[in-house]
Amino acid sequence: MNDTSVQSVSVSVENLHKQYRMGSEDVRVLRGVDLSVHQGEWLAILGASGSGKSTLLHLIGGLDTPDTGTVHFNDRDIYAGLSTAKRDRFRNQHVGFVFQFYHLLPELNVLENTMITGMIGPRRRELRDKAGALLERLGLSDRLRHKPKELSGGERQRVAIARALINEPDLLLADEPTGNLDRATGLTILDLFAELHAGGQTIVMVTHDESIAERADRSLTLENGVLAPH
């Protein structure tokens, strides 16, 4: 890395370790991950199932806690430097999560699912208008009152993306955004990411599909607990 880079460093991960205890043996999932994500970059992380991609993504987003190592976000250590409550706030304000399994709230309709991130945290003006505009952009304006169970997989994923974007996060984290979708639908989601990326959105995307990773600016592979260039 060099300091003359035009783009300021957005996220930097250093020597991240994470292990889980399963019965009597320890599963060492991450064994010293180093990573830098630049402002406006679209990064893909590849890896086999069970290699620890989701674990890494959660750690980057401040959702989990590492055993050792640090995650800096704009020069701020989000684990050592933030209390749990402040980290909750940080996730809400700066990070947009798109989960592997959509994870929409079944009781809320499309509009409410989109607005929920905005409703958590400080009061935002014109939240509803913003959600409406966002859903329109994602082609869901005629489904606002529908419940998640009335939507197709692709539609659900688009609602999940809308929910992740409503607070205009600095960083969008997507865990297998196309994993549960057919090829054609998956491609529309990728087109959406490309569009967001063109608008300057920083994206870290996890996938096990190389053809999908190709759409990103840069790909890294998680193997044996460490990241390597692809």
Next chain:
Amino acid sequence: MYKVLLTFRYLRRKIIPYLAIIAVTLCVAMLVIVISIMGGFHSLLMGAGTQLMGDVKMETGPEGFVYYEQLIDAIEAMPEAKAAVATIETFGMLQTRGNRNIVVQVVGVDPQKLARVTSYGESIYWTRESLEKHLAESDAAMDGFDQLVEQERALYEKLDGASDSARARIGKKIEDVQDRMRDIRIGRMNLEIIKRYYNGTDPASHAMNFTAPPKHEGDRSADVPPMVVGLEVNPYNRRNDEGKYVIWDPWMGEPMSLTVLPITERGAVVDPKPRVFAAVNEFHTGWYEMDSKRVYVPFDVLQEMLLMGEAELVDPNDPTVVIGTAPARAYGIIVRAVDGVSAEELRDAIAKRYAAFHAAHPDLPPEPFMSIYTWRQKLRNLLDTVENEKNLMTFLFSIVSVVSILLILAIFYMIVLEKTRDIGILRALGASRMGVASIFLVYAGVIGAIGTALGTVIAYFIVTYINELHAWLGRAFGIVIWDRRVYFFENIPSRLDPTEVGVIAVAAVVAAVCGAILPAMMAARVDPVESLRYE
């Protein structure tokens, strides 16, 4: 904001929240009903006590005491006392038509004065208004008579060709209709008798002055002393399902013999002497004990019957030699306090006045033998019992409420378990631990509030219509919870106290929230990563 949204969305789901609401509703309703009825009973007792018994009473024993007239003058001269009246009280046997005997409590009193110290005047049953009301109701019933005849005919028609079980049911209905027709006809006939008896005079005036109405043509009523009888003494004055009195066999004007047992000043029992009286009116206080036992007669008449009047004293060795006069005796004195003076204050003042009076009249008994007590002291045991019963019931139902807190705990535990993934999502999106915990606290608070509101409304209706409900239960299922003989009053008393209802309401909402504390803590501890790992 998201908490409110989720609370209302979760509320609209499935039956679990409704179960919790029902639990809270029932607990609140039960508590409010119990407290209202017991509280109503208590305040009715208090009201009845002061209204029916007067504020302070003084009495000795069955032999009575002398100089009561001077004592009354002395008491009425006190600034604390508004009025006082002498009474003679004893038990007697009332022989009614067909030689049926009824044991009654006979009270000899001046009605005008009694009305000044108790609510006697308001308790007089036959007045111009009540007679008119009875007649109007009877008119209305007579207007519906044809309908009943029609009903009866239709039922008889149905009887033909009905199955055996249906016949029994229809037979019962026919009996009911016939009973009603009979009540209406007999009631009408007897009202006419009463109306003729009063002969255009004001019925209440006879109760207030112990007079009899002028005789009408064919009147067989005797020229005997009057009496005013408790409405429930006559077993033929029956209450129908609606709680109204049906007059089956009025006693007004009819001669009846009353036997009392005289006791001499020295406590010896003298041969009983019967005397004939005729009822000129009835009274109805709602206090069953009084209505079913008491008979008022003129003071002088009873005094004479009991040999308590002024008498000549003769030389025991030579009965022809008069050595003086024995003064007249009374059994008790009832005193009413002036406004602003409590019964207790009046009692203490009278006790002090009596001490001086006793010093001047040494043949009167001193205070413990002359007992001076307030109505509250007289009802002490009863009031305490009711108070205890109220507390006990409140305690018991509070335990039931603890069970409902546990129920809420269980219900919320289930809700939190079921919503673990949602909680994880919210946490991942930035909701704090406190935030997700408070969703469930708010949720429980809303459930508590809805349950409390429903429970209060239900309790309000049950408490308001408790007597109608009770009558219906008795009619439909033969269930009688309120035995008038046991509870003194003929109607179930009830009184919704806004403060008590308020306390119960707040406690119920707090309890519901308390029930959700553990599940809410559980929600706060949900690990978002763990809950998001699976689909």
